[in-house]
Amino acid sequence: MSLASTTFEGKTAIITGAAQGIGRAVAFDLSSKGVYLLLADIQSAKVESVAAEIRGAGGTATATSVDVTDSASVAEMVSLALTEFDQVDILVNDAGGSGTEGVLRIEDVTEDRxxxxxxxxxxxxxxxxxxxxxxxxxxxxxxxxxxxxxxAKGHFGPLNTSGIRLPYAAAKAGIIGLTAQLARDLGRSGIYVNAVLPGFILTEEGARVRGRYEEMQRASQEAMAEAVPLGRPGRAEEVAKAVAFLASDDASYITGTVVEVTGGR
Incomplete structure (x- = not known):
């Protein structure tokens, strides 16, 4: 009996941030398990390309553009999912990002940033x-x-792509609090809420972090890997498997939990 026929039969999911990186990997993983997908991202052309690739492999995926910071845009996304599939069983909140410029001092963090x-x-x-x-x-x-x-723990990001980005760290710590409180508030309603905390993850070819990593000297790459107890960077697909487990009925007594996919770091 396949996993798709047991834990994900007839399930539907909304995945935000699905155009690239971890969100993209989650989309392919859940699709392989038979989940019907609404893929959402502010990068409309890229997310449509992901959906088309999934459909080409025999999956069911619809793409839409969304600005998750705008309540009207989010409402349109959810309405589309309900129109397409009549129900939404799974929500994966992956949309986000740290930007391209870091600052080292709190005095330099503007209110706008x-x-x-x-x-x-x-x-x-x-x-x-x-x-x-x-x-x-x-x-x-x-x-x-x-x-x-x-x-969220105040770490430096890999390859100086995050530096000390205080707003990003604070927001990602806030995700942990949001998860914990929602799990308490919604448990009696049959709604499970969990979080996944990725560490040093290399995503698909062409991604910014992967590109910087591949440009490094081999000795520098080895030093970065040495800092991880498992001795290597992680893959987006490994994060996706943790997400899929928490989204499944196999995680039937797990809520309010943060699963670290960090290689032990």
Whole structure:
């Protein structure tokens, strides 16, 4: 008996941030298990390409553009999912990002930068949860998985792509609090809420982090790997497997949990 026929039969999912990186990997993983997908991202052409690739492999995927910081855009996304599939069982909140410029001192963090990072990385997940929860509550079923980051612990990002990005770290720590409180609030309604905290992850070819890693001297790559107890960077597909487990009925007594996919770091 396949996993698709047991834990994911007839299930539907919304995945935000699905155009690339971990969100893209989650889309392919859940599709391989038979989940019907609504893939959402502000990068409309890229997310449509992912959906087309999934359809070409025999999966069911619809793409839409979304700005997770805008409540009206999020409402349109959820409405489309319900029109397409009649129900939404799973929400994966992956939309986010740390930007391309870091600052080392709190004095240099502008209010605009703070607001933009918190809106994208925390408010976006809040709006998606707020919009889908009434539907999940009415069915007494839901699985929500929020993506945090090892930066929530105040770590430097790999390859200096995060530096000390205070707003990003604070927002990703906020994801952990959002997850914990929602799990307590929604458990009696049959809605499970968990988070996944990725560490040093190399995503697909062409991604910014992977590109910088591949440009490094071999000795520098080895030093980075040495800092990880498992001795290597992780893959987006490994994060996706953790997300899929938490989104499945196999995680039937797990809620309010943060699963670290960090190689032990």
């Amino acid at each position: 703070w607001d933009a990072q918190v809106d994208l990385n925390l408010k976006g997940a809040f709006l998606c949860c707020k919009t889908i929860v009434p539907h999940m509550r009415s069915r007494r079923y839901g699985r929500i998985v929020n993506l945090s980051s090892s930066n």
